[in-house]
Amino acid sequence: MKQSLDRMTHSISGILGNSLLALYLYGSVALNDFQQGWSDIDILCFTRLPLTDKQVESLLFLRQELLLDEPANPYFRSFEGAFLPLKQFLHGSSGRAVYWGTSGQRVTENYTLDVFSMTSLLTQGLLLSGNEVRSCFSLPCLKELQCGVLSHFHTIRRYGAAPDSSLYACGWLLDISRCLYTLQTGRVAAKTAAGEWALQNGLCPVEQSLRKALEVRKHPLLYRDTLAYQKWAASLGPDIQSYADVLEAELQKLGLFPPS
Numbered sequence: 001m002k003q004s005l006d007r008m009t010h011s012i013s014g015i016l017g018n019s020l021l022a023l024y025l026y027g028s029v030a031l032n033d034f035q036q037g038w039s040d041i042d043i044l045c046f047t048r049l050p051l052t053d054k055q056v057e058s059l060l061f062l063r064q065e066l067l068l069d070e071p072a073n074p075y076f077r078s079f080e081g082a083f084l085p086l087k088q089f090l091h092g093s094s095g096r097a098v099y100w101g102t103s104g105q106r107v108t109e110n111y112t113l114d115v116f117s118m119t120s121l122l123t124q125g126l127l128l129s130g131n132e133v134r135s136c137f138s139l140p141c142l143k144e145l146q147c148g149v150l151s152h153f154h155t156i157r158r159y160g161a162a163p164d165s166s167l168y169a170c171g172w173l174l175d176i177s178r179c180l181y182t183l184q185t186g187r188v189a190a191k192t193a194a195g196e197w198a199l200q201n202g203l204c205p206v207e208q209s210l211r212k213a214l215e216v217r218k219h220p221l222l223y224r225d226t227l228a229y230q231k232w233a234a235s236l237g238p239d240i241q242s243y244a245d246v247l248e249a250e251l252q253k254l255g256l257f258p259p260s
Contacts, residue, residue, distance in 0.1 A: 001029070001034070001075060004041075004073060004075035004076060005025065005029075005041075005128065007066060007070075008043075008062075008066065008076070008079060009023060009128045009129050011062055011066060012045060012059070012062070012083075012129070013129055015055055015058045015059055015062070016045070016047060016055060016083075018048070019047045019048045019049045019055075020045065020047060020048075020129060020130050021046045021047055021048045021086055021130050021131060021133060022045070022046045022086070022127060022129070022130035022131055022132065022133045023043065023044075023045045023046075023127070023128045023129040023130055024043060024044045024045070024121060024125045024126065024127055024128065025041070025042065025043055025125060025126045025128050026042050026043075026044065026117065026120045026121040026124065026125035026126070027039075027040065027041075027042030027117070027120060028040065028041075028042070028190060028191070029041050029042070030042075030120070030124050030125055030126050031120070031124055031189075031190035031193075032190070033190035033191060033192050033193065035192075035217060035218060035219075035220055036074055036075075036078075036220070036221065037167070037220035037221040037224055038167060038168070038217060038220040039078065040078055040079070040080040040102070041075060041078045041079045041080065042080055042081055042117070043079060043080070043081035043128070044081050044082060044113070044121060044125075045081065045082070045083040045084075046084070046085065046086035046089060046130075046133060047083065047084065047085050047086065048085070048086070049085065050085055050088075050095060050096060051083065051084070051085075051096050051097070051098065055083075056096065056098055056107060059083055059098045060098055060105050060106075060107070061105065063076050063077060063079055063100060063105070079100060080100050080101055080102065081099075081100055082097050082098065082099045082100070082108075082111045083097060083098040084096070084097035084098070084111055086133060086136070089111065089112075090136060090137075092110075092112065094109045094110055095109065096108075096109065097109070097110075097111040099111060114148060115140045115144050115145055115147070115148035116145075116148055116178075116182070116188050118137070118140055119140050119145065119187075119188045120188050121134070122134050122137055122139050123139070123187075123188070124188075142186045145182050145186065145188075146182075146183065146254060146256055147256075148182075149179045149182055149183055149247075149251070149256075150251060150256050150257065152175065152179055153179065153244065153247055153248065153251060153257070156172055156175060156176060156240065156244050156247070157241070157244060159172075160172040160237065160240040160241065160244065161237050161240070161241055162237050163233060163234060163236050163237055163240065164233070164234065165229075165230035165231070165233045165234040166233065167216070167220055167223065167224045167229075167233075169233035169234065169236055170209070170212070170213035170216050170217075170232075170233055170236060171191070171213070171217070172236070172240045173195070173204070173206075173209060173210050173213040173239070173240060173243055174191040174192075174194060174195045174210075174213055174214070174217060175191075176198075176204075176240070176243045176244055176246070176247050177191070177194040177195045177197065177198040177203075177204070177210070178191060178194040179247050180194075180198060180203055180246065180247055180250060181194045181197055181198070183247075183250050183251070183254065184250075191217060192214060192217055192218065195210055195213065195214045195217070196214065198210065199211065199214075203246060204243055204246070205242050205243060205245075205246065206239040206242055206243055209236060209239040210243070212232070216229065
């Protein structure tokens with residue numbers, strides 16, 4: 001992992017040169033919760049100047065180029081994030097940015113972070129290269145975090161009712177745990193830590209499913225392609241919604257969601 005981070009950092013620095021202002025690592029790696037086969041390696045790079053055509057071209061497929069040099073490397077394909085001028089990000093203005101995602105890469109005119117990612121970046125992110133610029137940002141307040149939880153709750157209700165059989169289907173249970181952790185503490189936790197916290201505090205009405213989700217999270221490569229896991233994952237809808245009822249009740253206590 002460290003060698004891959006160093007190689008990626010060196011390559012990005014070579015492409016951006018003096019325009020590289022700050023390159024950050026945040027998310028599961030920074031939270032010591034990276035699980036190969038499930039997790040991403042989240043980075044965010046701020047530049048001093050707008051990206052040139054040459055820089056865009058070089059950055060766009062950098063992950064693939066590094067993987068061609070090291071075909072056995074398990075990490076390069078996991079990098080996700082964006083490259084854009086700091087001023088553009090600060091003001092939320094339109095402008096060219098390079099985005100790396102799970103499904104591919106593209107040039108985009110707008111890039112923002114959700115409230116959880118921003119909190120993670122500002123409180124637990126690691127500076128890989130450049131200058132510290134996080135003092136330019138305001139840490140999301142408790143109300144903003146609560147609104148982020150409410151938004152995610154609606155997503156859980158919509159998509160968690162009929163999960164597919166993918167590796168991430170059981171992740172809804174961990175997402176609910178993270179939401180509950182944020183509502184009760186005002187902080188952002190890693191998925192594994194949040195799931196374990198929820199079990200310790202007796203918050204989950206479907207403990208067996210949450211325990212299995214944690215086991216899958218910790219050893220995703222053992223479960224990813226098995227028929228037994230896929231069958232179980234596809235049956236999780238009722239358990240996910242039962243646990244979401246707990247989150248709804250917590251939102252109601254805070255006056256963030258109308259009573260049933």
